[in-house]
């Protein structure tokens with residue numbers, strides 16, 4: 577007999593996928609299976625977070641395959657996931673030193689894809705002042721921001737409350753950021769039963785050791801009646817706008833909600849808001865008045881330059 581079931585891909589390793597299926601009210605089952613040949617085509621490569629149909633042929637051993645993918649809400653390259661509702665941008669107050677341009681690029685990509693960005697500044701115990709300064713930048717940009725320490729427990733309860741309140745009813749979320757910032761450690765602090773592996777950053781170069789090797793989605797908030805999903809993901813340090821087409825240059829202002837109102841209000845002719853010190857540019861003026869954080873404007877201008885160069889090349 578052939579049976580079809582709907583489920584969600586929660587992990588994938590070497591062509592084998594774990595698909596989470598709700599069998600009935602009380603039972604969740606994980607099926608390990610391969611994808612049907614036609615689903616291997618590059619453009620529709622399966623992603624963690626995909627909602628899929630699996631076909632079970634009870635008459636053959638290994639007779640379970642992923643036979644269809646449901647239409648995606650969105651898909652990201654980093655972390656490689658589909659159907660995200662929330663993306664938690666995780667970086668440390670120090671060790672490793674954050675690269676805010678990468679954080680800002682990720683936030684822009686999330687917003688462009690209709691994913692709600694949330695910032696988490698970890699390792700507050702290593703640098704309280706730095707952590708507050710970073711948090712100030714993102715709160716000022718209107719982004720939900722948390723400061724945590726998995727060492728002292730600071731901020732963990734309020735983040736936990738936020739996650740419990742927002743990541744439920746099938747919503748999918750992920751922790752993303754550089755290696756060694758403490759994503760897995762924080763997930764363990766929030767959900768001790770996960771027991772994810774973590775490891776010290778390299779003392780010499782102060783970089784993480786890429787401890788988490790694959791994306792994996794976990795059930796959370798199951799006590800609320802319905803489930804929410806949270807993924808741990810491998811660390812990455814590059815978001816390459818030159819190589820990948822995340823969005824067009826015309827879409828850029830919408831991805832910076834803190835700059836958008838001033839960009840819209842700028843009456844300087846054909847202004848791209850990237851000129852240094854032009855007193856006619858409303859964005860430059862707002863930055864001078866301290867209404868836009870300098871690092872946010874730098875990131876905006878950096879993305880603009882990359883997209884502009886790309887456009888000039890192909891137009």
Ligand SMILES: Nc1nc2c(ncn2[C@@H]2O[C@H](COP(=O)(O)OP(=O)(O)OP(=O)(O)O)[C@@H](O)[C@H]2O)c(=O)[nH]1
Pocket residue numbers: 698699700701702724725726727728753754755756757758759760761762773774775776777784785786787788789809810811812
């Ligand atoms: N002092 C301090 N150390 C922390 C904190 N959170 C994590 N660490 C340490 O930072 C190191 C890296 O933590 P991980 O959780 O493995 O980092 P990760 O972001 O998951 O790294 P990848 O899996 O490589 O992407 C570990 O030695 C943790 O103990 C914190 O809040 N304070």
Ligand SMILES: [Mg+2]
Pocket residue numbers: 759760761773774787788808809810
């Ligand atoms: Mg990890």
Ligand SMILES: [Zn+2]
Pocket residue numbers: 839842844847848849850856857858859860
């Ligand atoms: Zn302008």
